[in-house]
Amino acid sequence: MANLITRRNALIxxxxxxxxxxxxxxxxxxxxxxxxxxxxxxxxxxRAQRLLLTANGPLAPEFKPADIAPTxxxxxxxxxxxxxxxxxxDSNFSTYRLVVEGLVHHPLSFSLDDLxxxxxxTQITRHDCVEGWSCIGQWTGVQLGLLLKAAxxxxxxxxxxxxxxxxxxxxxxxxxxxxxxxxxxxxxILAYALNGQPLPVAHGAPIRLRVERQLGYKQxxxxxxxxxxxxxxxxxxxKGGFWEDQxxxxxxxx
Amino acid sequence: xxxIDSPHVIAPTKPAKPKREVIYRHRLWVxxxxxxxxxxxxxxxxxxxxxxxxxxELYWGAQGFEIFPKVMSMHAAHTVSGxxxxxxxxxxxxxxxxxxxxxxxIHGDPVGRGFPAWITLPxxxxxxxxxxxxxxxxxxxxxxxxxxxLWSLFSRHFSRDLIPxxxxxxxxxxxxxxxxxxxxxxxxxxxxYNVLQRLAYLIVMFVLLPLMVLTGMTMSPGLDAAFPQLxxxxxxxxxxxxxxxxxxxxxxxxxxxxIVEVILAGPLNxxxxxxxxxxxxxxxxxxxxxxx
Numbered sequence: 001m002a003n004l005i006t007r008r009n010a011l012i013x014x015x016x017x018x019x020x021x022x023x024x025x026x027x028x029x030x031x032x033x034x035x036x037x038x039x040x041x042x043x044x045x046x047r048a049q050r051l052l053l054t055a056n057g058p059l060a061p062e063f064k065p066a067d068i069a070p071t072x073x074x075x076x077x078x079x080x081x082x083x084x085x086x087x088x089x090d091s092n093f094s095t096y097r098l099v100v101e102g103l104v105h106h107p108l109s110f111s112l113d114d115l116x117x118x119x120x121x122t123q124i125t126r127h128d129c130v131e132g133w134s135c136i137g138q139w140t141g142v143q144l145g146l147l148l149k150a151a152x153x154x155x156x157x158x159x160x161x162x163x164x165x166x167x168x169x170x171x172x173x174x175x176x177x178x179x180x181x182x183x184x185x186x187x188x189i190l191a192y193a194l195n196g197q198p199l200p201v202a203h204g205a206p207i208r209l210r211v212e213r214q215l216g217y218k219q220x221x222x223x224x225x226x227x228x229x230x231x232x233x234x235x236x237x238x239k240g241g242f243w244e245d246q247x248x249x250x251x252x253x254x
Numbered sequence: 255x256x257x258i259d260s261p262h263v264i265a266p267t268k269p270a271k272p273k274r275e276v277i278y279r280h281r282l283w284v285x286x287x288x289x290x291x292x293x294x295x296x297x298x299x300x301x302x303x304x305x306x307x308x309x310x311e312l313y314w315g316a317q318g319f320e321i322f323p324k325v326m327s328m329h330a331a332h333t334v335s336g337x338x339x340x341x342x343x344x345x346x347x348x349x350x351x352x353x354x355x356x357x358x359x360i361h362g363d364p365v366g367r368g369f370p371a372w373i374t375l376p377x378x379x380x381x382x383x384x385x386x387x388x389x390x391x392x393x394x395x396x397x398x399x400x401x402x403x404l405w406s407l408f409s410r411h412f413s414r415d416l417i418p419x420x421x422x423x424x425x426x427x428x429x430x431x432x433x434x435x436x437x438x439x440x441x442x443x444x445x446x447y448n449v450l451q452r453l454a455y456l457i458v459m460f461v462l463l464p465l466m467v468l469t470g471m472t473m474s475p476g477l478d479a480a481f482p483q484l485x486x487x488x489x490x491x492x493x494x495x496x497x498x499x500x501x502x503x504x505x506x507x508x509x510x511x512x513i514v515e516v517i518l519a520g521p522l523n524x525x526x527x528x529x530x531x532x533x534x535x536x537x538x539x540x541x542x543x544x545x546x
Binding site: 025029038040041052057059060063067069126131132136212214215247254 | 300306309321376383387390473475476482491
């Protein structure tokens with residue numbers, strides 16, 4: 001420890017006044033007020049990208065079938081072992097119902113077959129993990145905007161929250177949320193197939209969100225309920241998603 | 255009469271030591287932008303290495319993860335004897351880098367991580383916090399850079415001080431030799447940037463730093479939708495990540511050379527000139543004494 005501090009300070013000490021400030025950065029990283037200041041950049045990133053990216057476009061880059069990765073890398077939860085999920089698996093997801101509720105005029109419920117009968121969109125896109133790696137796969141599903149239009153948004157609707165079946169800790173199930181600009185984007189789909197096959201359990205069977213202009217942690221797997229809200233403050237840790245509650249930015253377009 | 259009053263005049267063979275000429279070398283905005291840039295780049299480097307550590311492998315093309323060919327990787331491994339080592343692999347060539355890359359100690363315990371704790375921000379493994387620092391300082395860096403460029407255009411800093419003249423370029427061979435022999439300009443020549451200095455600053459400002467911003471933008475899935483040309487220019491997101499890493503390395507290399515040159519040219523005088531603006535011109539004895 002002493003050795004580490006010496007080397008760190010030796011490095012930092014060499015660069016003058018700016019460096020002196022840095023020597024306290026480990027302490028600063030813990031400070032809630034410093035976090036608040038640094039997080040202004042996340043707000044600026046969101047506002048800046050919203051000037052460029054709306055519900056109408058542009059589209060995330062799409063790729064050729066030849067670009068599809070030999071295997072799609074599974075990450076995060078790969079199997080929600082809850083009793084409820086096991087029963088769904090045992091029924092081959094025939095008992096699965098996707099619920100659309102919250103600030104909507106007509107709450108809806110869809111079986112997997114119902115969803116498959118709706119107009120489908122297939123897209124070959126790049127999945128970018130916040131860790132740094134990327135993987136290209138082909139997703140088929142129904143556009144989220146289609147379901148939201150069928151349900152009809154009630155006044156005050158601002159966010160679409162995805163409640164999932166997997167538990168990654170924290171005392172609540174995985175969840176994610178997006179704004180309406182991404183919710184109504186044509187590439188935002190509830191995918192039930194990966195590379196032409198029914199969505200594997202490791203990738204979020206039976207339904208996974210694809211929101212292609214954002215990073216991997218927004219692509220919620222095992223989606224059970226879609227909740228339209230005016231705020232996500234009272235859900236989970238209140239930051240809009242499982243990883244957001246761990247300190248990651250809510251807007252993950254960067 | 256005057257000759258009697260002045261001892262200097264009756265000793266003309268012993269000239270007074272010439273007074274050191276002090277010039278105003280760096281204007282206020284250059285100094286402010288310089289130090290802000292140094293601070294911002296240090297935070298960006300250290301938080302950037304924290305982000306790299308979250309996946310300490312580099313690829314080429316649109317995509318890449320464990321099963322893809324790697325340009326570079328750092329990881330920890332067990333030797334046959336069961337000892338932990340840090341390995342760095344560059345284009346398939348493997349180097350043992352225990353203690354520095356792939357495996358380093360935290361509180362005396364070996365930990366598998368790309369870059370060691372003392373150079374990452376924060377020191378512990380924390381991608382979310384690394385990203386916080388990185389994006390905040392990326393905006394500050396861009397604002398400072400734009401401010402500097404606008405001021406430089408307005409004040410003709412580029413044309414006066416940085417763009418090499420024809421004479422500069424014709425003398426480039428001599429300048430290279432001077433640098434190799436560690437000969438530093440004196441007198442009039444020391445009042446202006448030499449040609450290699452001009453080229454180095456221009457390459458850093460107009461090639462390396464903009465490349466950092468553009469390859470950084472290419473890693474954003476949102477900006478890839480808005481500006482798909484970025485993917486064409488850098489041959490995909492993973493290539494952009496690799497270029498981002500390598501150009502950061504070139505900027506570190508520039509920094510090392512920059513510090514060495516400051517030390518060789520007289521660190522206190524150089525440092526003072528970038529703090530107060532005032533620079534003592536190293537006297538050129540040959541020019542001062544035509545007979546010498």
